[in-house]
Amino acid sequence: MLRQCSLFDEPPGGLGVLSPEPPLPAADAPDRLHSVFYGLLPQRSDAAGLHARGRQVEDGVGFAGSAVDADRLHVTLHALGVHVGALPRDEVDRWRRAGAAAASRRPPFDVVFDHVATFGGRDNPWVFTSSDEADIHALHEALGIALANTGERVARQRIAPHMTISWRGRRIATTAIEPVRWCVHELVLIDSLHGEHEHEILGRWGLSG
Numbered sequence: 001m002l003r004q005c006s007l008f009d010e011p012p013g014g015l016g017v018l019s020p021e022p023p024l025p026a027a028d029a030p031d032r033l034h035s036v037f038y039g040l041l042p043q044r045s046d047a048a049g050l051h052a053r054g055r056q057v058e059d060g061v062g063f064a065g066s067a068v069d070a071d072r073l074h075v076t077l078h079a080l081g082v083h084v085g086a087l088p089r090d091e092v093d094r095w096r097r098a099g100a101a102a103a104s105r106r107p108p109f110d111v112v113f114d115h116v117a118t119f120g121g122r123d124n125p126w127v128f129t130s131s132d133e134a135d136i137h138a139l140h141e142a143l144g145i146a147l148a149n150t151g152e153r154v155a156r157q158r159i160a161p162h163m164t165i166s167w168r169g170r171r172i173a174t175t176a177i178e179p180v181r182w183c184v185h186e187l188v189l190i191d192s193l194h195g196e197h198e199h200e201i202l203g204r205w206g207l208s209g
Helices: 044-061 089-103 134-149
Strands: 002-004 033-040 075-084 109-118 126-129 163-167 175-184 186-193 198-206
Touching: 033 089, 033 134, 044 109, 044 126, 044 163, 044 175, 075 134, 089 134, 089 186, 089 198, 109 134, 134 175
Parallel strands: 002 198
Antiparallel strands: 033 075, 033 186, 109 126, 109 175, 126 163, 186 198
């Protein structure tokens, strides 16, 4: 499930946050786990097409996994760690400023997924991958610079861009597929709530570079 929310009474000016919701409660369960990351989300029509294409290819190779819902399909761009209990508002503010700055430096771009593979991990995540990742890496680099400029301690992260579309099927080797294309229009800050199958949107910014 995808939900949009804000940690602030009013969104900071100029961040391009879409349709802000009321702020989250100040209190949170002390043991609630939040995985926060920047991601790329397909628009609804693209997500539906990617979801359908995933099922089609999956049937062809006999993967037989547990499909990820269309509204949770994403490409992780930069992980910000796991946090216990309430998210620190000053850090979220910094992450939002960095997201806005990075999005302003890069234009929209197409992603073409042309392979599927089992990506590793005990749950056998089955993923779409692309043989041309230059634009994704460029946005990732811009984001790292923006985070550093806000004072965030940035560890160099080696990313392998992919979109998980199923879990817990049989393992398969990397396999070429007929390409499926979608357009990245925005950068999104996501809070993934462990064990709740829910993504909360903390901020989103249109690519405008």
